[in-house]
Amino acid sequence: MKKPQPENDRRTLLQARDEFVTQWGTIGTAWGINRTMAQVHALLITTGHLMSTDEIMEELKISRGNAHKNLRDLVSWGLIRSVVRKGERKEFFEAEKNVWKMFCIILRERRRRELRPAQAALQECAARTKGLKGAEAAAFNKQIKALSDFLELADSVITKISRSEQSSMVPWALKFLK
Amino acid sequence: MKKPQPENDRRTLLQARDEFVTQWGTIGTAWGINRTMAQVHALLITTGHLMSTDEIMEELKISRGNAHKNLRDLVSWGLIRSVVRKGERKEFFEAEKNVWKMFCIILRERRRRELRPAQAALQECAARTKGLKGAEAAAFNKQIKALSDFLELADSVITKISRSEQSSMVPWALKFLK
DNA sequence: ATCTACTTTCAGTATTTTCTGAAAGTATGA
DNA sequence: TCATACTTTCAGAAAATACTGAAAGTAGAT
Missing domain, CATH: 1.20.58 (Methane Monooxygenase Hydroxylase; Chain G, domain 1)
Incomplete structure (x- = not known):
């Protein structure tokens, strides 16, 4: 039973993104950068939308403490910035993509x-x-x-x-x- | 009781070399390079003479296994080369200094x-x-x-x-x- | 063939780095 | 003031990395 084309495409995309996140993590390690930090960065540069800490925790299967630390580090490097959507308390993040x-x-x-x-x-x-x-x-x-x-x-x-x-x-x- | 000038100078030189070796080790770490490898390299670029594994072990207070591994890694990078003096079995090392x-x-x-x-x-x-x-x-x-x-x-x-x-x-x- | 003077390997240990998860902290708004 | 919805911290655990030291390997000399 063949799945419809758009669904297959979506799966391929998600897999490719996962692959990219993993690879970027490995590359980061070789460059002396913490694996998780590189993965969070990879996720944020290839995602169209703003992401919250919880969403990142969920995607990467990491703890809150870990997500928090690496998001802060990325902010301190200037590679990502935090955004507060009006009406929401939660903090969101977006990467510099250029x-x-x-x-x-x-x-x-x-x-x-x-x-x-x-x-x-x-x-x-x-x-x-x-x-x-x-x-x-x-x-x-x-x-x-x-x-x-x-x-x-x-x-x-x-x-x-x-x-x-x-x-x-x-x-x-x-x-x-x- | 004041020591003669040349002796003081010698001490200062040895201290400065030690300092350089330590610092280069720290810097190497920041660059994603193993501390000992950076220290061995630092030692070899600032030493006038060829050094044997034993001499390096002695200077850096490290084990034979550790010295061996890091010397091999440096050779594989091409940053140092091994030299065999005729008549001697022991292997000596010298760094590319340029x-x-x-x-x-x-x-x-x-x-x-x-x-x-x-x-x-x-x-x-x-x-x-x-x-x-x-x-x-x-x-x-x-x-x-x-x-x-x-x-x-x-x-x-x-x-x-x-x-x-x-x-x-x-x-x-x-x-x-x- | 054996001794000697080395080099190489590697199992176990130590150290450093990273991660977790729960508790503490903070700000908003009812 | 209290509840809620978050963020921050940090002690202890886990994982990754580096180091030791002793045993095994190798090659030249006798």
Whole structure:
């Protein structure tokens, strides 16, 4: 007994979304991002409607505490925002769906959370060994300096990119590739 | 009773190296890299001489199994290589110290290990929902397509950069910043 | 063939990270 | 003021990850 076409299509869609949520979770893990956070994000960028905490708990089969924490983390990254519908107490969430904007947000946050602490640590090490005598000390200082200078350059480039518009960067990237 | 200058300097150097090793370990963790692997790497890039497994175990106070595993992982990334000194059975290790080369190695490996699986997963999701009827399905497919296209562009850019010479990229970056 | 000087493996353990679920907290409105 | 409808917190449990140390494996030298 064959099901009607629209019903089959709907099932395929739901399965594909599930697949995407799962995969995005795995990918997130490889990128050092908590699996659930990546899954919640995946769910929100591929869902047409606003979602409540309860709906997310239900979809992903996770506890309230877990849903809550990861929603807060996503908000703090700026990847999703909370919306209050008038007349309702419940909080709803929606994701930034523009891929370029998502990318810029992630660049900025990773820069802030990972690159800048690294720079600070390197500069501290460089400063400490600045005037030390001996070939070994000089070599150490030089190596740290090279790392530090590189990170600084990378930082500037990332900052500039994350402030650019998609409309200026994408054509540029295409030109760069030629 | 004041110690002679060179002795003080030596102590400062060793402390700074320790500090660097610790910090690099923490930074590695933030980047999704195992702490010990980052520490072993830090040790090898800031040490003038070849190091044996035993010396690394001693410096970092880690077990043989742990040292072994992380050295192998670093070799598989291409960040360090093993050297056999003639006349000796023991294996020694040295790191790639050129910062640009290190950067390219990391780009290439992360592309291979993280970006490509992500691309494959997205393409699969896009293909599955290609011809589906309904506005929701169309929106889903469009969003996945946008992500997929973006990753593909990023992949190309990363590939190109990781194949470039420092001598061509660094001046270019400086120009880009202006 | 055996010894020696190593490297490799892996079962069990420790540590870190993440998750649950229930209790506590807060704001609205009757 | 109290009830309701939520959000937030957090101690303990579970899961994932990393580490140890000892035993097994390997290869050159005698």
